[in-house]
Amino acid sequence: MSIRDPLPSVHAALAQPRILHLHGELYAALFGSLLQMLPAIDLVRAAEAEGEALTLTVETTDAQMALALALACRARGHGFIAVSARGYDPLTERRLAYLGASVQPAAAGATPGATPGALARRLGEGLAFAEAAEIMSEGVGHIDCLIGPLEAAYALSGLGRFLRYVNPALRVIGVDVRGGGPPPAAPEPCDEIHCCDPDEAAAAGWKLLIDKGLAPGAGSAAGYAVADRHARRHPQARIMLLLVDRPWLPVRCPEPAAFPLPTSGFRPVGQFDVPQLSGGA
Amino acid sequence: MNTQPRTLQWRPARAKGTGRAIGHHGEIVQGMFPTRDGGFCRGLITLPCEVFHATATFAPEPEAPLRSVPAGKAKALEAAALTLKELGQDSWGGALSIDSNIPLRWGLGSSTADVTATVRAVCDAFGERLPAERIARLAVAAETASDPIMFDDCAMVFAHRGGHVIETLPGGLPPLTVLGFRTSEEDEGVDTLSHPPASYDEVETRAFRPVVGLLRRAAFTGDSALLGRAASASARINQRFLPRRHLAGLERIAAEAGGVGLQVAHSGIIAGILFDPHSPDLHRRVDAARHGLADLGITEAWCFRTAGDDARRGG
Numbered sequence: 001m002s003i004r005d006p007l008p009s010v011h012a013a014l015a016q017p018r019i020l021h022l023h024g025e026l027y028a029a030l031f032g033s034l035l036q037m038l039p040a041i042d043l044v045r046a047a048e049a050e051g052e053a054l055t056l057t058v059e060t061t062d063a064q065m066a067l068a069l070a071l072a073c074r075a076r077g078h079g080f081i082a083v084s085a086r087g088y089d090p091l092t093e094r095r096l097a098y099l100g101a102s103v104q105p106a107a108a109g110a111t112p113g114a115t116p117g118a119l120a121r122r123l124g125e126g127l128a129f130a131e132a133a134e135i136m137s138e139g140v141g142h143i144d145c146l147i148g149p150l151e152a153a154y155a156l157s158g159l160g161r162f163l164r165y166v167n168p169a170l171r172v173i174g175v176d177v178r179g180g181g182p183p184p185a186a187p188e189p190c191d192e193i194h195c196c197d198p199d200e201a202a203a204a205g206w207k208l209l210i211d212k213g214l215a216p217g218a219g220s221a222a223g224y225a226v227a228d229r230h231a232r233r234h235p236q237a238r239i240m241l242l243l244v245d246r247p248w249l250p251v252r253c254p255e256p257a258a259f260p261l262p263t264s265g266f267r268p269v270g271q272f273d274v275p276q277l278s279g280g281a
Numbered sequence: 282m283n284t285q286p287r288t289l290q291w292r293p294a295r296a297k298g299t300g301r302a303i304g305h306h307g308e309i310v311q312g313m314f315p316t317r318d319g320g321f322c323r324g325l326i327t328l329p330c331e332v333f334h335a336t337a338t339f340a341p342e343p344e345a346p347l348r349s350v351p352a353g354k355a356k357a358l359e360a361a362a363l364t365l366k367e368l369g370q371d372s373w374g375g376a377l378s379i380d381s382n383i384p385l386r387w388g389l390g391s392s393t394a395d396v397t398a399t400v401r402a403v404c405d406a407f408g409e410r411l412p413a414e415r416i417a418r419l420a421v422a423a424e425t426a427s428d429p430i431m432f433d434d435c436a437m438v439f440a441h442r443g444g445h446v447i448e449t450l451p452g453g454l455p456p457l458t459v460l461g462f463r464t465s466e467e468d469e470g471v472d473t474l475s476h477p478p479a480s481y482d483e484v485e486t487r488a489f490r491p492v493v494g495l496l497r498r499a500a501f502t503g504d505s506a507l508l509g510r511a512a513s514a515s516a517r518i519n520q521r522f523l524p525r526r527h528l529a530g531l532e533r534i535a536a537e538a539g540g541v542g543l544q545v546a547h548s549g550i551i552a553g554i555l556f557d558p559h560s561p562d563l564h565r566r567v568d569a570a571r572h573g574l575a576d577l578g579i580t581e582a583w584c585f586r587t588a589g590d591d592a593r594r595g596g
Contacts, residue, residue, distance in 0.1 A: 005317065045319075130487035131315075137494030141507050165488045166495050166514045 015041060017132050019139035022212065025238040026231040027140050028224075029132065030214070035155055035244045036068035042128035044072045055079035059106055063092040070101040126158020133162035136240055142167060145234075147227040148242030149219030150174040150193070155244060157189030163240075173230070177201050177222040194230075196222035204228065217245030295408065297340045300401025304333030304383045305390040305428045306461055306553055306585075307546025309454070309508065310496065310515040312489040313481055314438050314447050321486050323478065324438045324447045326496060327428040328459070328544055328553070332585045333389050335381035337398035341406045345374035354379055360396040360423035364403040367411070367419060377402070387463065388549010390428050396420045397431045418444040426548075436500055438493065442478070448493075450500035454587065455508050457541075458563060459553040460570050462582040464525045464545070476548045479522035488518055505557040509535075509542025512555060516545045525552065527577050534573035539566040558586055 007013045015037040017029035034040075047056055056073050058080075060066055066082040073080035080101040087093070093103055122128065136143060136159070143163055148156045153174065160172040174190035177198055196204075198218075205221030208214045216224060220243040227241040311325040339361065347358050357379055365371045377399060383391035400416050411419075413432040420427040421444035429439040429446075436454045438447040492514045499507035513532060520528055525545060535543045535554045539562075545552040554570045556563060571582055 125484055127483060127487055130490040134315075134490035134494035137491040138497045139494075141495065141498040141502070141504065142510060161484075162488060162491050165518065166491045166510055168517075 016135055019136060020212070020214075020243075022224075022228075022231075022241070024231055024235055026227055026241065027239065028214075028227075028241040028243050029136060030243045034064055034068045034071075035152055036062070036065045037072065038128040038132065039123055039154070040065065040068035040072040043069065043122055044076055044078065046122065047078075048076070055081060057081040057083060057104075059083040061086065063088045066101070066103075067092065067095060067099070070096050070099040073101070074099050123154045124157075126154070126161045129155060129158030130162045133159055136163065137166060140238060140240065142238060143170060143240050144237040145171045145173060145230065145239045146242070147173045147175060147223055147230065147239060148244060149223045150176050150190075151219045152242060152244040153189060155242060159242070160189050173226065175219070175223045175226045177218055194226045196225050200225050214243065216243055220245050295341075295406050297338055298402045298404065298406025300337045300339075300398040300403075300405055302335055302337075302394040302397035302401065303329055303331045303430055304335070304394045305430055306330040306333075306459060307388045307544055307549055307551055308428070308515070309512045309544050310489070310492055311441075311547040312479075312492065312515060312518060313486040314489060314493055316447065322440050322447055323442055324440050325428065325547070326438055326450075326454075327390075327430065327435050328457075329430060329435045329587060330389070330459075330461075330585060331588075332583070333383040333391075333394070335379060335383060335391070335394035335398045337395065337402040338378045338380075339375055339399070339402040339406045341370075341373045341375040341403075343373055347374045348376055350376065350378040354395060356392045356424040357395040357399040360399045360419060361403050363419050363422055364400045364411075367415070368404065368407055368409055370407055375406075386549070387551050388546025389551060390430060392424050393420060393427045393430055396423050396427070400431075414445070420444065438496075450496060452500040452503065455499055455503045455505040456558050456587055457505055457508065458556040458558040458567065458584065458586045459544075460540075460556070460567055460574075460582055460584050461551055461553040462574055462579050463550050464527065464531070464552050464579070465550055476523070479519060479547075481518075485518055489515075492518075505555070505559075506541040509540065509544075509555040509557075511542070512544035513542040515547075516543050516552075519545070519547055523547065530577055531574075534570055534577075538570035538573060540570060 014032040017031045020028045020030055022028055044056060056069065056078055058069055060082065061084050066088060069082065070080045082096060082101055082103050083106050084103065085106040087103065087105065096103055146156065146160055146163060156172055156174055160170060164170050172190050174193050176193055176195050178195055201218055201222035204225035205216050208216055208221065208224050223241055227239055231239055306328045309326040309328050313321040314324040316322045337357065347361050349358050354377065357377060361377050365373055379395050379398065381391060381395060383389050383394055385391050397416060397420055400411065400419050404411055416431040417427065417429060420431065421442065426441045427444065428441060429435055429437060434453060436450040440447050492511050495507050495511040498504065499511060516528065531552065532543050538554065539560060540554045540556050542555045543552060544555060556566055560566065567584060574582055
């Protein structure tokens with residue numbers, strides 16, 4: 001096993017997931033940075049390998065992806081031009097400007113110098129998630145089921161693709177936060193879609209915060225609700241849950257009926273004497 | 282530039298030197314492995330097999346040509362020449378005889394065993410011992426690609442075309458019981474050097490990343506089942522480069538018999554159904570696999586167990 005070398009950038013340090021044990025056979029992969037950093041770093045490295053120009057031009061409508069690409073280019077010393085047909089929100093555009101990136105509107109037809117297909121192709125192949133799949137296999141071994149929010153469909157797709165090399169029977173479950181109505185058709189990476197009520201997602205988010213100290217976003221909280229349910233129904237199945245969105249303190253509290261918050265019954269764990277530090281001689 | 286004339290070391294040689302090496306049973310995994318510089322390197326994890334072995338005897342003669350018995354052991358002769366040079370004894374020649382029970386072209390490491398035994402025999406003739414790392418480099422120089430059978434502990438990812446260790450697997454390889462067979466009993470075999478290296482595309486190259494993750498976990502926990510899963514994954518990824526007849530059927534037989542996976546020789550015609558040697562009813566499982574193989578027309582099979590690391594399991 002190789003030793004852990006210092007990492008070249010904060011993105012390299014934070015992009016890959018850490019594996020957490022939640023309970024039983026339920027594990028979580030906690031991504032500590034923008035999830036989009038993984039494909040962004042991968043795309044920049046691929047461009048470097050092909051000896052492309054030191055200014056990367058990529059067409060993407062995803063503001064988070066544009067930010068991730070700007071960060072990755074900045075870290076590697078390249079320029080970045082984000083091409084978007086409808087632009088980005090003002091805050092994103094300001095952040096991009098601070099990162100030295102420029103924004104161009106997509107012209108009708110092909111954008112000169114842009115690589116609109118490269119990102120889509122590499123996202124489709126899921127190449128950026130192979131190392132994360134390695135980390136998961138190394139951390140827990142065999143994985144029966146991969147669960148994550150639909151908003152991270154490309155991560156589910158990439159991870160599912162590479163984890164299926166070591167377990168062709170892997171089940172990939174996408175989670176959709178919605179209130180009622182028929183479930184959407186499963187997109188390609190997913191074997192099935194589970195819907196999660198917003199109240200149930202909020203309750204699961206609070207439970208994860210109180211039990212584990214993890215503050216998931218709405219999508220990840222919904223993923224936890226489904227993964228926890230799945231784990232209790234299938235206690236022998238080893239499950240990997242993707243916690244993909246940036247931590248936040250949930251602002252919405254669930255209804256007490258959905259999740260009874262502990263209001264009393266705490267017991268003191270003990271009384272500690274704080275030793276006085278000696279004053280030297 | 283050193284202009285001093287080279288002084289030959291006329292170290293007295295023994296009358297004969299002997300060396301022994303085991304064969305292997307193909308590979309547990311062969312593919313592309315991540316390196317510390319962020320790239321990928323061809324490598325493999327061998328499946329050592331003590332059933333197959335070669336013994337070399339070297340009788341040195343001063344200022345004489347090198348010759349082999351039987352004749353035609355070109356790789357072994359090249360290894361002998363390289364070893365004499367490595368030892369500073371390249372004015373010596375002599376007779377190299379090799380006795381091996383390893384079938385040729387099946388992917389059982391016949392030439393690597395010949396070469397390794399030869400290097401050891403030549404060293405023995407001059408009272409020398411070379412570390413495994415140097416024997417590995419000599420073996421690759423002599424035969425282009427080599428499995429790491431010269432190492433006492435084969436729990437490593439080995440660059441078979443570079444002759445160096447990519448990564449060691451702390452904890453050692455878990456033990457396996459292997460039911461070996463030829464995937465095609467009519468097939469003559471594969472010539473390793475004439476078989477082109479697999480040209481993995483970018484997706485296949487990265488597909489080995491979760492495989493190496495499983496290998497690390499298997500070594501760390503001593504889990505034979507994980508090792509078997511890694512082997513099966515490698516067999517599937519490599520199927521398009523050296524297709525095996527009945528691959529899906531062989532995987533099904535392994536699963537139905539209670540095996541933990543399927544391994545193949547990635548340049549050969551043998552394969553093995555893998556079992557956890559600690560599993561209950563092991564003999565019944567192996568017999569069930571034999572019957573399954575017979576249904577596919579595979580009637581010749583052999584069974585062996587790897588040493589593995591039983592100490593931590595109390596075995």
